[in-house]
Amino acid sequence: MKALYWICVILCLSACSSKSEFEDIESASSLMPKGDTYYDLVNLPRPQGVMVAAVYDFRDQTGQYKPLPSSNFSTAVPQSGTAFLAQALNDSQWFIPVEREGLQNLLTERKILRAGLNGDANKLPQLSGAQILMEGGIVAYDTNIKTGGAGARYLGIGASGQYRVDSITVNLRAVDIRTGRLLSSVTTTKSVLSMEISAGVFKFVDAQKLLEAEAGITSNEPVSLCVAAAIESAVVHLIADGIWKGAWNLADVKSGVTNKILQKYWLESRGEAALSARVNRLALATK
Known part of the structure; x- marks a missing residue:
């Protein structure tokens, strides 16, 4: 009866914990979560004039791969930096990003459209030229910047927790297309936090009866969200730095x-x- 009592208690605790965790998980698709940096980006004061910006390639320059066993097949950093940067520039309302990453696809579609106009190029507007060229990339991904944990066990009953911190570094540069002059350059860093909490029982409740139970939870911050947050922070810092230097002005x-x-x-x-x-x-x- 004593063993049965302990088993019921642990199962109830595990069930309640699992239920609360599963209730927080949404099966339906939704917009990507936004952090404080994004709301800083969209709530900046308005510019004197919106600038047209070109982004050709904002790529992973770290050369970092995931740990074994997938290290030969998958990179540690998402290869979607250009998409995140274009969205951040557009949402800031300081820049109008023009398509450059898929420029060949755009030119092909314009050729098809021109053919439908019987070759009359005058009916097709010209592509917009950019004023600012955005350069840079994800320049570093450092693992195990900080690790730690704590735990305790008494008479076979215990709990423990541990964490690990990685770091993503992003560099963003604004270049004046007319002169090639570097208007502003910023480097931002975002931490990636992983955490694990576990508890367990390993105890003889009787001479011949062993009670063993475990429960735990692991939380890994999505690297894609951290990359997006680092890029959004870089865009805000770039705008603020440009205002400070007089490269662009407030309305x-x-x-x-x-x-x-x-x-x-x-x-x-x-x-x-x-x-x-x-x-x-x-x-x-x-x-």
């Missing part, structure tokens, strides 16, 4: 004094002293 100069998002990113990149001096100068200029 309302006063918003540079009061906007909390810009001040947060300026503080991170420039420091408190430089930010205070900048805000004071802008306040005097707008009086």
Whole structure:
């Protein structure tokens, strides 16, 4: 009876834990989750003028592969950086991205369309030229930046937890197409957190009866979401850095004094002293 009691208790706890975990899992498809960085991106103050930006290739430059046994077949970083960057630029409302990664497909479709117009090219608008060229890539993926854990066991009953932190680094550069001058360059880093919590019982409840039970949960932060967040952060830092350097301007100069998002990113990149001096100068200029 004592063994049966312990088995019922553990099964009930495991069932409740599993039920709560499964309730959080949605089987239906949904939009990719957005983090705080994305909402910083879409809530930036409006620019003086929207810039046309070209993104040819924003690729994985790490050369990093997944651990065994799939290391020869799968990379550790998703190869979708160009798509994430184009979406971030579009959502920021500071840039109008033009298609360059699939440019050959676009030109083929325009040829088909021109053929339907009996070769009259005047009826087909010209492709938009870009003002800014976005370059860069995923430049580093570092594993096991930090690892740790803790656990305890007493009389065969115990629990433990452990974690691991990886790191993704992204570089983004804005180049003036007319002159080739580098307008701004930023490098951002995003951590990838993996965590495991487990508990178990290994105990003789009677001379001939052994009770053994285990329960646990593992959480691995999706690398694709981390790549998207790092790119979104790079776009915000790029916009803030360009405003700071005068490469592009705000529609309302006063918003540079009061906007909390810009001040947060300026503080991170420039420091408190430089930010205070900048805000004071802008306040005097707008009086």
